[in-house]
Amino acid sequence: MITLFYILSAITLGTALLTILSKNPIHSAIYLVLCFFSIAGHYLMFNAQFLAIVHIIVYSGAIMILMLFTIMLMNLNKEDEKNKNLLSRLAAVGAFGLLALVLLAAFIKSRPVITQYENSGQDYQSIKVLGKVLLNHYMVPFEFASILLLVSMIGAVLLSKKEHINS
Structure with missing residues (x-):
């Protein structure tokens, strides 16, 4: 089990690095996409099957298709792309370094909140329990999220639609 964790971690870190450097x-x-699948493998190791499947469907499916459509719609060519000057590269490296220092300090200073784990005996991996919680206790935020996704989809269609000038 430990070796599977190390293999999945190596795949996750390697594909994340290749994503940035490609x-x-x-x-x-x-x-x-390969990085997302390896993260779903980590979820399976945590015995969170529902979360792994949702991760694959949402991120590897929908989000990546949206990103590929965006990349194809933008028609990125190397000839059209201008090189960044040295000052903007140094500013990006400095901003990344500051962000890394803040995150490192937050991880070093963090402490666990719960000192003792209490088992309620209820299975939260069940889709039946998840549906009851989602549609009873969190009904309004769930509906707001669906409306937000609908509005963003309509906005994306309107932005990508080309205007025809009738003369």
Whole structure:
């Protein structure tokens, strides 16, 4: 089990690094899909099957298809892309370094909140329990999320639609 964790971790870190370092945006998107699948493998190791399946469907399916459509719609060419000057590269490296220091300090200072784990005996992996909680206690935020997704989808269609000038 430990070796499977190390293998999945190596695949996750390797494909994440290849996603960042890849020059071709399509190859980068494929590496990101592989990274998402390896993260779903981690969820399976935590015995969270529902979360793993939802992760594969939502991220590897819907989000990556949206990203690929965006990449193809933008028609990224190397000839059209201008190189960034040295000052903007140094600013990006500095911003990344500051963010890394803040995250490292937060991880070092963090402490566990729960000192003792209490088992209620209820199975939260069950889709029946998840449905009851989602549609009873969190009904309003669930509906707001669906409306937000609908509005963003309509906005994306309107933005990508080309205007025809009738003369």
